[in-house]
Amino acid sequence: MPVFCCLKNVHPTSYIRKQDISAKVKNLAINLDTLVLHIIINTIILGPVLWLSGRALVGKEKAKFTDGLWIAALGTIIGAVFGFFFTGVIAAIIMLIIWLALIKRFFDCGWLKAFLIAIVAVIIFIIIAVILAALGLFALSALFPVPSIP
Numbered sequence: 001m002p003v004f005c006c007l008k009n010v011h012p013t014s015y016i017r018k019q020d021i022s023a024k025v026k027n028l029a030i031n032l033d034t035l036v037l038h039i040i041i042n043t044i045i046l047g048p049v050l051w052l053s054g055r056a057l058v059g060k061e062k063a064k065f066t067d068g069l070w071i072a073a074l075g076t077i078i079g080a081v082f083g084f085f086f087t088g089v090i091a092a093i094i095m096l097i098i099w100l101a102l103i104k105r106f107f108d109c110g111w112l113k114a115f116l117i118a119i120v121a122v123i124i125f126i127i128i129a130v131i132l133a134a135l136g137l138f139a140l141s142a143l144f145p146v147p148s149i150p
Contacts, residue, residue, distance in 0.1 A: 039076045046072035046121075049128070053120035054107045067106040075099050 051068030079095055086094070103114040 035077075035080055038080065039073055042076040043069050043072045046075075046125075049121050049125050050103070050117070052124055053117045054103070057113060057117050057120060058107050058109050062108045071099075071102045071106050075102050078102075 047069035048065070049068075050071050051063060051065050054063030054068060057063075075098070078098055082091065082095060082098070100111060100114045100118060103109070103117050104111060107114070107117060109117070
C-alpha cells in the first residue's frame with residue numbers, strides 16, 4: 001500500500017470535501033419546501049377571509065378576490081424573509097405595518113380602513129375556525145360514540 005507523501009500522488013479531487021445535497025438543503029436560511037407549503041396554505045386560508053372583510057368594508061369594486069390572494073401570498077413571503085432577519089416586539093410591529101400596507105395598497109383605502117379590514121378579517125377567521133372545530137367534534141362524536149354507563 002503506497003504512502004502519499006508528495007502531492008503528485010494525491011488524487012486531484014481528494015481535497016474537496018464530499019457533501020450530501022440534503023445536508024445543504026437543511027442548512028439553508030429558509031427551508032424552501034416549508035416556505036412554499038406555508039405560502040400555499042396561507043393563501044388558501046387567509047386570501048378569502050381578507051377578501052370577505054375587504055368586500056364588507058370597501059366594497060366589491062375595490063376588493064377583488066385576487067387582491068386578497070395577493071395580500072396573503074406577499075404577506076407570507078415578506079413575513080418569512082423579514083422574520084428570518086429580525087425578531088422581537090419591534091419586528092412584530094413592523095410586520096403589522098407591512099401587512100396593513102399590503103391591505104392599504106391592494107384594497108385602495110386608508111390606514112384606518114386597512115386596520116379595520118385586518119380586525120374584521122381576524123374576527124371572520126375566528127368564527128370560521130370555531131365552526132370548523134364544532135363540525136370536527138360533531139363528526140368525531142358520530143364516528144366514536146361514547147358508551148352510556150348502565
